Amino acid sequence: MFGDHLSGIYEKAFDPAISWEERLLRARELGFDYVEISIDEKDERIARLYDSGAALSELRAACANTGMQIKSMCLSAHRRFPFGSADAAVRARARDIMDRAIDFSCELGIRVIQLAGYDVYYEPSTPESVRAFREGMLWAAGRAERSQVMLAMEIMDTPFMNSITKHMGYEAMIRSPWYKVYPDLGNLSAWGGENDPAQELARGMGSIVAVHLKDAIAVTDSCDGKFKCVPFGSGCVDFTARFAELERLGYKGPYMIEMWYADGTSDTAEIASAAKWLQERYAEAEKLVGGSSNA
Secondary structure (H helix, E strand, O other): OEOOEOEEEEHHHOOOOOOHHHHHHHHHHOOOOEEEEEEOOOHHHHHHHHOOHHHHHHHHHHHHHHOOEEEEEEEOHHHOOOOOOOOHHHHHHHHHHHHHHHHHHHHHOOOEEEEOOOOOOOOOOOHHHHHHHHHHHHHHHHHHHHHOOEEEEEOOOOHHHOOHHHHHHHHHHHOOOOEEEEOEHHHHHHOOOOOOHHHHHHHHOOOEOOEEEOOOEOOEOOEOOEOOOOOOOOOOOOHHHHHHHHHHHOOOOOEEEOOOOOOOOOHHHHHHHHHHHHHHHHHHHHHHHHHHHHO
16 A cells, blocks of 8 residues: 555544444455554543453454454543643553553554653643653553553644654653654644654654554644644645655654544545545655655
8 A cells, every 4th residue: 555564544434333343344455454443532442441351352353354453552541541630540540541551452462552642631731740741651661661562652733742852852761662653744744833844754763663644734823723534635744745755764664544434424435535545645755755766
């Protein structure tokens, strides 16, 4: 789909009413290599981390029956239960969720957990919340290192972690081979008033373990930006340029399409259309890279 790169598709791109086996089968038929599971703020998705052995066995069987893998997890439950909360009980829940997410990943063969880069989300950010977040990340990285599960920070939709540069400060502090970065091209590009996406990707090379493909509306003085459900090609991301930069930098990791199912639509048709559009941008990038290497 994208040259020699593995290609992934987000769980939420599919109709939520279908079974995991059908979701994985559709992903395979659409040409993807794996699916990224979502553990978001909703009780039912957090509950997956505490599923019984039977539920995990059923999920493993779905992977075996379809020949597909769930190779990564988008763990955004920490927006609701953040490491930086002023409430000690919430901070304890954040650690418990992280602990279970790592065990769940080991049990299912998930390689990468994408973290949500918020010290807090529904509370005011303070020096204390930032300090608690740092302590939480140090603990989480140690826990992941013990289990050999990669934690990778998403570049976010708020100023707290809206650049790879900001993440690299935490990476330098934590100093773990199991704590890296998982940039979202939409989020990264939406902060173009503060970040140069090309420089940010170059700064992160050696730490980028996967890349989310998503469009976004840019943050400006008169617009707060839009970070979800922006149709590909209608936002601020120059996908051809970003693909070309990553290829020139020697990036070899996966590209994961992040999109959301809309009621009344065909998930397979929408995903196929998005994948085709992105493949065209990737082909344009390959020509640019090939042209520059032959110049």
